[in-house]
Amino acid sequence: MGNKDYERAAIFSTTSAKEWIDRALITRIKIELRHTDKSAAQIAEEMHFANPSFFSKYFRRLTGMTPGEFKKTK
Structure with a gap:
């Protein structure tokens, strides 16, 4: 395994499925x-x-912040 593989493995092992879903949803x-x-x-x-x-x-x-506050930060 290369360094990037270890970094990815560390991220996956310390982040719950709910956190991944929340991150993806908030990004969208x-x-x-x-x-x-x-x-x-x-x-x-x-x-x-x-x-x-x-x-x-x-x-x-x-x-x-609220969605409205975020929208104003354009």
Whole structure:
């Protein structure tokens, strides 16, 4: 195994499946917020969140800011 393989193995072994899913979802949400004119409510619906309030709380818990605050940081 090369150094890169060991680095990947270390990352995979220290990160839970939930953390990987959260990271992937937040990355996708950030792309939608930054590169489209969609509202947070529209994105929440498209990403199958129960409601916009839960979506906003989820986003804030993982990023430290609301979707609206993130969108303004363009």
